[in-house]
Amino acid sequence: MKKSNTISNLSLNKAVFFDRDGTINSDEGHYYIYKPEDFVFNPGVIEGMKRLQTAGYLLFVITNQGGIAKGIYTREDVAKVHARMCKELTAEGVSITKIYYCPHHESIKTCVCRKPSPYMVNLAIEEFHIDKKHSWFIGDSSKDVKCAEAAGVKPIRIHKNQDITAAIDQILKNKN
Ligand SMILES: [Mg+2]
Numbered sequence: 001m002k003k004s005n006t007i008s009n010l011s012l013n014k015a016v017f018f019d020r021d022g023t024i025n026s027d028e029g030h031y032y033i034y035k036p037e038d039f040v041f042n043p044g045v046i047e048g049m050k051r052l053q054t055a056g057y058l059l060f061v062i063t064n065q066g067g068i069a070k071g072i073y074t075r076e077d078v079a080k081v082h083a084r085m086c087k088e089l090t091a092e093g094v095s096i097t098k099i100y101y102c103p104h105h106e107s108i109k110t111c112v113c114r115k116p117s118p119y120m121v122n123l124a125i126e127e128f129h130i131d132k133k134h135s136w137f138i139g140d141s142s143k144d145v146k147c148a149e150a151a152g153v154k155p156i157r158i159h160k161n162q163d164i165t166a167a168i169d170q171i172l173k174n175k176n
């Protein structure tokens, strides 16, 4: 009798999802990061992303940008910040597969995508055939942890602006 083979599993990708502010880049917490010149990588991020990429992980950014809904900055500002981030990463040989952001804020209008909703992670899982069991989410907020758990990927919570190297080590010591 033929075994029904789960052929789709063969093409699944593993991924690491990153929160942005406070995780990838410095976030002092008292103002929004929407100017490219205010975007500063946290220690260990670029090297850590390189190591993950070398180990075969796709890299994603999952970020709440509620300042758009509040009228503090625009989608264009966000695009400029992301262009700067990606330019610096590309120069180091790191490529982010896709950045997802929620432009909404519950103080203006509720939405389906804002973390802790797993919506944005689920979109990536669908679009890029991600193997949830072998994927991770690194973030500095309880919202990131809840989002990861709801999406079925493994959360790692770091302290805001912490050197991310220990989190990367934790992922890479798991042989998957
Ligand atoms: Mg954060």
Ligand SMILES: [Zn+2]
Residues within 6 Å of the ligand: 102, 103, 104, 105, 111, 112, 113, 114
């Ligand atoms: Zn949203």
